[in-house]
Amino acid sequence: MKFAFLQEPPFCFTDSSGALHGCDAVLAEKVCQTLGLEGFSAVEAEFAELLPGLAGDRWDMTTGLFISDGRKKLVDFTRPIWMLSDGLLVARDNPRGFVGYRSVAMDQTGMIGVISGQIQHQTALRNGIPAERIRIFGTQAEAAEAVAAGVVHAYASVAMAHRGYLAGRPDAPLAVIDVTAEEKQPAAGAFALAKGNAPLRQRIDSCLGELLGGTWHRQMMREYGFSEGDIDRLL
Known part of the structure; x- marks a missing residue:
């Protein structure tokens, strides 16, 4: 197998x-x-x-x-x-005050990262984030590093995946924001x-x-x- x-x-x-x-x-x-x-x-x-x-x-x-x-x-x-529920990986202390996809959409300069082919790409679009403010990455590490570098301001994935990533990198300048069930039900x-x-x-x-x-x-x-x-x- x-x-x-x-x-x-x-x-x-x-x-x-x-x-x-x-x-x-x-x-x-x-x-x-x-x-x-x-x-x-x-x-x-x-x-x-x-x-x-x-x-x-x-x-x-x-x-x-x-x-x-x-x-x-x-x-x-x-x-x-x-x-599981979705989450956003953001800079530590969440300087843009994101609480979910819609708050990213309302931030006129907010950029969000997603992994190519993952469900979160469509979720971001459905919640009003314009396609031109969505950056696509190949791997979790690439997307997380883009948030740390300020290339994007949030990275959308499963909240548990974000926590798993940070568990191995406790010094990373990043934090996890849970997306509410109102925006995206656990899937x-x-x-x-x-x-x-x-x-x-x-x-x-x-x-x-x-x-x-x-x-x-x-x-x-x-x-x-x-x-x-x-x-x-x-x-």
Whole structure:
């Protein structure tokens, strides 16, 4: 089983020795082991490569992605493995006073960063941020560094991903602003699989049904900063 991942803590990330960690990676490997699938191997990719890589048989499953109608035309999704809220990564002390997407839209010079192909790009547009004030990046690190350098004034992604990034960089001059449910409801994410393999998807779903919310899963998710409420939202 080849698993495609991004460097995006707490979901997936490698340490200095190259070992893979993160809640999505650990869960994927657990599912692989439980189902007796062929040896688990991880392939690092950029976000824009994930779905084309499935279609091209470069890997069998991806890290968790938000489920959308557009993506469901291209790939199949397992049952959800998390349901999370968006957040903005901003300069420390939030000098522009952002509270969500709409406040960025109202700031006539405010620039926002997004990752190519991620749902937050469309969310920014729907909340009134003009396309010319949206800067697109390839990776989490590039977008976060752009905020620190003042190239953009906010970076939109999952709030938990921002916190995971900052956990490994406590001295970074950055902070996380949670986007309210009024602007963007928490959304479900799942592993993505290539279309046309319903038996595999059904086996994975069955395994996830047994694992999610159980003692092992709850302990693992706590280790990566998830609350009981984050887990219960799935069940």
